[in-house]
Amino acid sequence: MTSPSLHGNVAEQARRTPHAIALSSGGYRLTYRELDERANRLAHRLGELGVSAETPVAVLMERSVDVVVAILAILKAGGCYLPLHSAYPLERMRSIMDHCAVPVLLVDEETRGRGVPQGAAAVVTVEGEKGLAPYPASDPGVPVEAAQLAYVIHTSGSTGVPKGVAVTHQEALGLALDSIWEGGRHERVLALAPYAFNVSTYELWVPLLHGGTIAVPPVGEIDVALVRRLIAEERITGVHLTAGLFRVLMEADPGCLAGVREVLTGGDVIAPAAVRQALDANAGLVVRAMYGATEVTLFSTHLPMTAPYRADGPVAVGRAMDGVRLHVLDEDLNEVAAGGVGELHISGRGLARGYFGRPDLTAERFVANPFGAPGERMYRTGDLVRLGGDGLLEVLGRADEQVKVSGFRVELAEVEAALARYPGIAQAAVAGVVSAAGDRRLVAYYVAAGEGFEAAGLRAHMAGLVPGFMMPSAFVAVAELPLTPNGKLDRRALPQPGPESGPAGGREPLNERQRTLCALFAEALEVGRVGIDDSFFDLGGQSLAAMRLISRIRSLFDTDVTITQFFDAPTVLGLDGLLGPAGPAPEERTEGERR
Template sequence: MTAFSIPARFADQVARTPEATAVSDAASGTALTYRELDQRANRLAHHLIGLGVGHEDRVAVLMERSAELVVTLLAILKAGGAYLPVHEADPADRQQSIVDRSRPALLLVDDAARAAGVPAGVPVVAVTDPAVAGQPGTDPGTRVHPGQLAYVIHTSGSTGQPKGVAVTQQDVVRLLTDPQWTAERHARVLLLAPYAFDVSAFEIWMPLLHGGQVVVAPPGRLEPPVLRELITRYDITGLHLTAGLFRVLAEEAPSTLTGVSEVLTGGDVIAPAAVRRVLDACPGLVIRALYGATEGTVFSAHHVLTSGSELGKVVPIGDAFTGITLHILDEDLAPAAAGAVGEIYLASEGVARGYLGEAGLTAARFVADPFGEPGTRMYRTGDLARRTAGGAVEFVGREDSQVKILGFLVDLAEVEAALAEHPGLAQVVVLAREREDGNKQLVGYVVPESGELDLAALRAHAKTKLPGYMTPEVFVRLDSLPLTANGKLDRDAMPEPDFDQVLASRGPETPLQQELCAMFSALLEVPEVGIDDSFFELGGQSLQAMRLCSRIGAAVGVGVSVNTLFDTPTVAELAAYIETKRAAYQTRAAS
């Protein structure tokens, strides 16, 4: 192993701080020292090698967020393989598609995944297999080269199928050893992102390669009160929040981040007002606005914000990390003039190997670098930006069908391909529309083959094919799609969706129901809400759900989680749940 591989860097850290805590699992209470993490990963690595895993073999992982997940990812790298996350929250069809297209050597699962069902066509190995415990705890001695694959992360693809981005060991180590990072600010990092999201690579390996501690958040979504409790209990110094979640905390509970040294945020446009609210509540905090792409190894540029920073109308992309070149180029691949809009290209270090098994797509997006040495490449991001007269880089938008929803890059063509499988649907177009509150929402414009189309059934079909953030919550039925004079689809002529439209529903019958209806109405900007209306059918999304749960807890004194809201999404159901909890509190108090 070399110093530019993850296992080698981790081995150096184990030698320096063997008894320091490496991983803490907030759900189970498990804590592992560097020595214990190393030994457990070594045992699983020996087991994987015995099963035939070797140089750059892809090993799929389908697990809940846990300390065991960290052990598993480290073990795969120690065995010489590359980990390939399969998101546990994805529909079964998408999980199967990822396995079929990437052809992993094995699929590692925990007990929860095995109980829920796993993709077919690949050998399944339980990480809790008793045979693992009998393996030696010593390092397997596998030689891991810097240019070897570390992981394959799947993102939304324009072909209608997810595409796997192949990232090398040296690119990950380069990111984590950039001089811009301060180890003290990331001494205790919260693992909050889904492990199938590339930010998790930073959340896991940044602390582990610098003697810090990974604090594993419980599985599922976290509401602000839970996040605050974790920050306090584990004295979190650093964490990453998507721009959307950052905005929610800024509006609802900016003091949640009190005590944190540095917050990273990005994945979408960052609201300056949200930055100011957080900095006002937490004056000693450093906020690092980040720009990047999975194809550029997580982060490529950053802009540091503190209490003394001047905030304009936009938060700039900032400066490229060490070793990375950020070009803004015109259609002729010449540098765009100051103030002119061009496309962002990422070059030099950090550029991924390409898309797994997609030579044509790789050639189209990873192009020759005319400014670099012969044979070097740059990644065409599809992001549009301009460089101001002062030198700042400002994000403008996307040049293709990809949009950012809840911090995830979504290719609208993939959503359209999934919807098109629904019977009775002749044509479909999906667009991202911005609501008055600034949040983007996917809208599906659909043309039925004949007669009526059951939009509820279409939405249910979408949820079996797509992750939640890729599922349109609003559908607009059209007799035909609008066309331009030359016969092309006229996206600008698509009608604005009626976000305020609601179905007939009973009015509130109790003060609590009336209060909840008012909360639904205010948050979703719907004029009238009845007690049979579902929060999600009215267009509510995950981040709005977190806001609602926070407001309910503050207003009625009963904690409601996002998972509870998913189970009881109507006002009537939610009111009944709250009344039941209140009765239980009163019974305990009386006894």
């Protein structure tokens, strides 16, 4: 690689292998030459709109090959891409765009039709080659240095608003060119993560900078059956699965990874049983535990695991990647002896420039490195870790009030700030709890300001302010919030949420199949009772629980109902209709028989 920029190296790859497939989606293929030329045309269009060095350009599109075209075009114009997720509430998107002073928003026809956040001076629809014909296919020739910003990805913020992590070309290149990607295991990568989240850095740049192929799933929710089909049809060799998704897939169908050479997993506690199931079912597979953060360009450590695998404790997250240095420090920034517990600080390759437009937060988390050269920084991760004598890093928990939900970082303070905006709430608190299935969920606690408090609108209120992964699964009224002796909130003393039920008066099941479905809903939601009209998601259901439920229903009823259909009809009554005419309820099978 000779170019200092991400897009420059992709252009070099296009010159070397112009006819190689860069993007695949269903029956659609885009070669490296076609990708490069289409991005060039859009880059010229962006240049006309004033995009230049480090101009943040927002992207709000459904999953498609056009997303990759849009991102490349932004970089070719000299700008940095600022991805937005279509599941974000409009208010959250508008706040992000306003803070970053975004002049241009790239959308597709579908997202534009649903309504887009206001704020950008120009909204451009990207739809294949439509509208790009007047622009030249030649490179716009905008000089871009390694130290320029490549992207700004927003994560949950402890101040109550999201914070944008600003990453340069140099750091993203450092990740994509790490030696762990050598050997061809990531030649064909399945892009499961939303492009607005940090895992997309791997899914985009590792295959493109190695001459590989990105396989783009169809629009819609991801479920076990779809993952199996895509891996087979697209001949996937490398894939990233969050720890929670990895566990669900291995519980339901460990053979779905057939043909995959390497699975990356992390973002939360990795289940040893899932690792064993994957390796036992797929000869030659490598499962690689990964650890990192958006602030250190996604991944900083790794640990490859192969068969035979028998875990005798928690899965470690491994050793440092190329150019990364790990420091386990006490409160006075002294190094902790091997085997001791301290907060992990990371220096070397991968450190982001900081938080976009927030020098205060940047100074708080990116601190001077007393073990490096003058001016060198290190990132305070907030993670409590242990570095063993064997050099393996083990993550033990958090030193602050951040939790991981479905693989995404959530600052509890941001969820609490949204909850406190609801009329009639005097005090609010949010805690992360682990369900019986092993998934982490958020529970909201509130103290009402007076009599007559109406809690029915709480869920709708939160849905307008936070994305789905930050939505509490339960809302618990308390007389007061517990405090520590020094007057701070004592999260450990918050009451555990008890079994709940659907809304009072919810209709009872009308036949045996509906009774079975109600029981499956209640089991997945960990609630006492579910009526046939109760929405799975209104009762706190999350995506992983929905995936587990649909996998169970597909097996039990021998049906091809998809999770996308379930998202459109998330009630027992709706699901019963999708299953067709009711016959006798299936006999419950044992766990071994289901497998």
